[in-house]
Amino acid sequence: MEDKSSSSYDYKLILATTVVLGGISVICVAAMFYFKAAAVHEMAATAQMAYLNTMNGIVAPFIIALILLLGICVPKRLLPERWLNRFTIVLLAVALVTFLALGGHPALLLILFASLALQLVVLGMALAGSASLNFESKNYWVRLGSSLVHLGLILFVLDLYFHRYHTLHLVLFWITTGAVVLGMLFCFYAEQVAGLIRRWWPARA
């Protein structure tokens, strides 16, 4: 029963992710047509900046929703469903309080850093081959890959906050790229990676 229920939970999360990604797609297409109709590229620099800020404001709720979904996706690896629901409610409540007290950016940063900290724990456990993680797949490399991809996504959104700090921004960007690329390789080609490890590093396999 527990398996079926957690599978259904995953399924709902995936459907929610689908809706959010669909929303982002629609905004992107609308932005393209608006860009052309309003000839944004011919506007003065200040008007262009205003346009960028407006679009950022429109897409922000969807990015927040995506981060919140990640915020649920990440601890679901660690916690059983009952605790996961409690954790989600607490996370949302703390974020809401932070939002009301300090504003949107600190609230988002709170969720991002909470997700980052949890994801690093998940990554460490996946790396150690812990059996207590709740993954659909039992494959070591798929678990590690999935953890790296999620870590990369969290880091990418976090990196956007630091775009004004040129060096930090680029360093974080390359860490993000490395995590996502390695993660996808491990997820998509788990058997081949395991085969390579067996061949080149038999003791580790």
Add this chain to the structure above:
Amino acid sequence: MENLAVAVETYSRGGAVLMPLLLLCALLLAVTGLGNLFGRRPLLPRWSFWLLLATAGLMLLGFLGMIWFHWQIAQHAVLELPEQLAAMLNQQLAAMNRGAAYGIPLYDPQSPPRYLIPPWIEYQRYYFWFFCFALMAVLAHRRLENHRFRGSLYLLLAAQLVVLYFLADPFREPLPRFFAEITPWFTAPSAWEQLGMFMRLYPRLEFYYTASYMWFHPPLLFISYACITIFFAVSLLMLIRRELEVEKVGYDYAKFGYFLLTLGMLLGYPWALKAWGPNWWWDPKVSSSIMLWAIFSTYLHTRLYANKKGMWYFSAALGLLCFVAMIFTFVASYIFPGEHSLM
């Protein structure tokens, strides 16, 4: 300039022989494609495979011709100035570099800048994309013995070759934009005029034509487009029949395509920062690429539950939507203004 003119002539003549042959292949592929897609039994399976292989082989020849042509350009299209102007030029370049996040290298008279351009610019991008598809079609053909799937591959390749012949022949008038940019350099009456042109041509050469990212960002995207085209064929078949082995092949190509698309997009990011600065977010092409990536991500998420009721068709529909989004993203450069615009 004479050497370049000879290279252009030779390249075009080679293309004039190659392209009609490819069109003939397209016609034959279309016939066998239709026969296999709609027939109950495989139509000329062995002959069809050899035709596919011959088409890919011809495309390989054309691609090698492009590499040769670009090597000729690198040999003969050089922004060379008299040595006495170098010091003055470098003073201007140093002034430009002051305060810039990404500087431009100073002019070295011993090694003047030359156009070493990858073979996927202008119409060549279509050729490269379709060539990658042809190679993948050969691999997919060998992997799966399903005549409907094979038929759809032949038909798609035939359609691409027809587009190439009638709308995007890279041999008929080679690299028109590039030559429109650099021809005045060779016809300039004096070195002083060349100096003025140099300040326009050199940044574009550094940040676009010979940029290191140019060797990674576009080809990764074009190879991923070829993968998306394969899994478009699979998604179409998924709507008609429930064949797990066909879906499995499509999923493998989708994974590979998604990997390359993500990597290609990520590698475009530092290049954009270098070439355009930080204010290019919400550029139409970037928006459409993010849309494509979001739809592709959605497909991969839903595919995990393809066996659930209704999800098989939903993920197939997303596969089709992904293809439409890819075409939209590709043609966006021709329709929408912005940093990627080819209008």
